Amino acid sequence: MPDAGSYTRASLGYALARAGQATEARGILADLEKQRARDYVSPVAFATILLGLGEVERALDWADTAYEERRGWLAYLKVNPLMDPMRDTRGSMLS
Numbered sequence: 001m002p003d004a005g006s007y008t009r010a011s012l013g014y015a016l017a018r019a020g021q022a023t024e025a026r027g028i029l030a031d032l033e034k035q036r037a038r039d040y041v042s043p044v045a046f047a048t049i050l051l052g053l054g055e056v057e058r059a060l061d062w063a064d065t066a067y068e069e070r071r072g073w074l075a076y077l078k079v080n081p082l083m084d085p086m087r088d089t090r091g092s093m094l095s
Helices: 006-018 022-036 043-053 056-068 072-076 081-089
Strands: none
Touching: 006 022, 006 043, 022 043, 043 056, 043 081, 056 072, 056 081
């Protein structure tokens, strides 16, 4: 899936992580990190995969970056069930 967009790859990484295939999910995460060195990759992509991996604090760090970049994705934080772990961890920002 090298030609797929970052959101598509992040969604796949999330699904793989939730299915117990953390190594594959981490591979996608690493690929996105390499891509970010040369192109823009939304912090949302990183937060999505990290949530799948259960790394909520790291996902929150990327959510903070998304906030700083004024990403429209933030509008879904309160309603997207994928974001539940973040709301449970740092409720003041996400409640």
